Amino acid sequence: MNWINSVVRPKLQSFLNKRESPENLWIKCPETGEMVFHRDLEANQWVVPTSGHHMRISARQRLEYFFDEGTFETHPTPEVVTDPLKFRDERRYVDRLRDAKAKTGMEDAVLVASGAVKGDPFTVAVQDFSFMGGSLGMAAGEAIITGLNIARANSTPFVLFAASGGARMQEGILSLMQMPRTTVAIQQLQEAGLPYIVVLTNPTTGGVTASYAMLGDIHISEPGALIGFAGPRVIEQTIREKLPEGFQRAEFLQEHGMVDLVVHRHELAETIARICSVLMKRPAPGVAAPVKTPAADADGAGNAPPKADATEAPRT
Known part of the structure; x- marks a missing residue:
């Protein structure tokens, strides 16, 4: 009697009271019928990995x-x-x-x-x-x-x-x-x-x-x-x-x-x-805007041309 109470009865109760899995634990792909674990779907932005179906x-x-x-x-x-x-x-x-x-x-x-x-x-x-x-x-x-x-x-x-x-x-x-x-x-x-x-x-x-x-x-x-x-x-x-x-x-x-x-x-x-x-005519994402460099002078040295003196008379 002691064995029945301590071993058999608890096992029967655990079997009868077995918890069922939540209904939303596995999700069926509408295209292929494949069952996909919901966490895998969520991690993949709710796109079925195998079929590519977008939920x-x-x-x-x-x-x-x-x-x-x-x-x-x-x-x-x-x-x-x-x-x-x-x-x-x-x-x-x-x-x-x-x-x-x-x-x-x-x-x-x-x-x-x-x-x-x-x-x-x-x-x-x-x-x-x-x-x-x-x-x-x-x-x-x-x-x-x-x-x-x-x-x-x-x-x-x-x-x-x-x-x-x-x-x-x-x-x-x-x-x-x-x-x-x-x-x-x-x-x-x-x-x-x-x-x-x-x-x-x-x-x-x-x-x-x-x-x-x-x-x-x-x-x-x-x-x-x-x-x-x-x-x-x-x-x-x-x-x-x-x-x-x-x-x-x-x-x-x-x-x-x-x-x-x-x-x-x-x-x-x-x-x-x-x-x-x-x-919108702006640089693409991840691409740096081009750096503007001073215009090269006539001899190709890369130096900006000298600014004209405001006091100098214009040449004719």
Whole structure:
């Protein structure tokens, strides 16, 4: 009896009370089905090492990966009316907003920040797909316009990371009005001679694609990103034809001239910094500016020519 109590019973209890592994310990690659340890994914900026599939990341993660040493300053954006149309479908719009804020820790779908990228100042706006599908509403529109104005005031390039399912239906026409408003702010930035770089991430669709996401000086995309106005299934049902393989994916759009570059997440910061250095006519990151030397004199000795005496009469 003593042996049963001291040995058998504890082993049975430990077997029955065995702790299960957390559900998020291993993550399945959407392309290959491979199970990847979550710490390996996090260390690789949420890019699957074997397949190269780019997982979705939050706005703050995006900023940490993009800015030097993950250091940046976020900017407050103007407050807007929370529920202008008193919208309700299966749930009230205000309840959906409250849940999205609790889930992401953000006030809305767009986060604006500034910091250094390869030593140069940048202003950045990031759409977070986790916040109601990154949908464009009044608050998101105000955030993007605020970011554009900050870039213009500080004479910095403006980089937009787009990720959206389109306009926010709960705000109706007020959401669609953000398309021309952001377009005007982009024109003002470009008139000031400042670069506007758009990074298209998975997915970028709807009214965002039909407005500010396609008005950049350079359009960059992450590999495999879905980009388009309407989804492939809707297009197939409309035209009643089978779409080409890879239709609306980043690589397909690059071949057809809609996207300029497809860049791996690890190389985004360096690529964008290099592009902006060219557009702003400044030395490339990591390259020292050329040192100006005095002009050589006529005999080639390298000495600067003597300054003319102000009292000397001009020669005729």
